[in-house]
Amino acid sequence: MFRSCAFCNTPFDGDGGPSGLGVGRRIAFDEWKGRLWVVCPRCSRWNLTPFDDRLERIEAVARAAQSGRVAASTDQVALIRWERYDLVRVGKPLRVELATWRYGERLRNRQRERMKVVVPLTVAAIGLGIAANVAAGGGFGVIVWNIHRAVDWVYLRIVGSRKVSLIESPICTHCGSIMQLRARHVQHARIVPDAHADMGVLLSCPRCHQEGAQLTGIEAVQVLRQGLTYLNLARGGRRRAEDAAREVDRVGGPDHLVREIARRELPLRALRPERGLALEMAVDERAEVEELERQWREAEEIAEIADGTLGSSTLVEEELRRLKNRDGDQPSG
Ligand SMILES: [Zn+2]
Ligand SMILES: [Zn+2]
Incomplete structure (x- = not known):
């Protein structure tokens, strides 16, 4: 007690x-x-x-x-x-403007990471495309437009098939197989309330498609970070930091958002796009904040106030x- x-x-x-x-x-x-x-x-x-x-x-x-x-x-x-x-x-x-700025930074980092893959792919694809086009005698513009779409598709596949890095792979309670989780599998997972942790992540087994394992703590956070990155990329459309920041602010902060989503127990892919992005940002921030909390206890000003x-x-x-x-x-x- x-x-x-x-x-x-x-x-x-x-x-x-x-x-x-x-x-x-x-x-x-x-x-x-x-x-x-x-x-x-x-x-x-x-x-x-x-x-x-x-x-x-x-x-x-x-x-x-x-x-x-x-x-x-x-x-x-x-x-x-x-x-x-x-x-x-x-x-x-925190004010919405500040959250917008922070989320914007995160999105720009994602974009930079994307370009590292997309640019070389595009160069290679254009080379191939020109060769094929010259052989077929077609127009150049159509090829470039198609290449843009193809490269986006390839990039999404790359992100989606990234292995989810867990210390130990969970074992499915339904079919007994070791879950080889890829980022794209996480979209079927649900955030649920957990009696012993802030939240739990209920995983859908890639083999039997049943909910076969529940993660908490650092592992849950790791799964969510990778899964949400893929999911939000797959949905495309507007990925605006401001919408995500407002969404978090509207429900009263990142902890409220995670709890609210856990309460409804929806699969991640059923979340509204702006909510999905807000959750991605909130989970990222929570990971940071949990680290900060450890530091916070050591912080000098607090130590002075708390000093016996x-x-x-x-x-x-x-x-x-x-x-x-x-x-x-x-x-x-
Ligand atoms: Zn299974
Ligand atoms: Zn005491």
């Missing part, structure tokens, strides 16, 4: 207030990334709360924080007083002011 500090075993103080956790007087939260911590009254370490209902709890804490008083803040952290609770807001909610020597709130406020002034002295960047 989530009753005492995972680091020092001290029972938490307070009753959790708006979080509904039932414990905690100092509560830290990050709305966009979907994080919620209870700060230990003794060792001041940040205890990440269980994932179940976390999003609803964060919403409730964020609402309370809006009517609270900001005691002190830096660019990244704000200490907010609300009734008898200390609410620590981490990070800034800063036991009293006054000291925390002073520390935050000091950090703010220090930032103010430096050119922004």
Whole structure:
């Protein structure tokens, strides 16, 4: 149970207030990334709360924080007083424009990767085409147009037949075969809720076409990244970063999006195109954010706030002011 500090075993103080956790007087939260911590009254370490209902709890804490008083803040952290609770807001909610920019970067990287394959293919195909055309005495323009389509098709085949890199290939529970997953097979997979992880990915067996294995954690993320890259490429059409960013924003962030899709348990290929792209971006970001979370715990500013020597709130406020002034002295960047 989530009753005492995972680091020092001290029972938490307070009753959790708006979080509904039932414990905690100092509560830290990050709305966009979907994080919620209870700060230990003794060792001041940040205890990440269980994932179940976390999003609803964060919403409730964020609402309370809006009517609270900001005691002190830096660019990244704000200490907010609300009734008898200390609410620590981490990070800034990201704006759609910023997400658009980040997703745009990702799409441009995909495009660069594509050109590495497409350009040599096109050159080779045009060479062949001209030779064939001269022999047949036909028009040049038709050939070039057809080559463009043929090369796109070949590229899609290449991406689709890439092996999904897993540490161990899953075994189908229906037919007992070892699943040799290619990126194109993942479009039949479904994201489903999982009792022990953020989400599960239910795989369709390439041989018997039954749902034969469920992955979680890093493996689920790996499968999704490769599968969605293929799926979104296969659908073609507009691949606009802005649409994906709006889609993520509309549902309230990447974690909400993944949960929403898991709740509906649709195969990936049944997702609307903009939602498919949004999911690809969200999964990529989650992988990044999970890495960041590990780093975040080590981050200096947090360590200073969470430092056991800063036991009293006054000291925390002073520390935050000091950090703010220090930032103010430096050119922004
Ligand atoms: Zn502790
Ligand atoms: Zn099978």
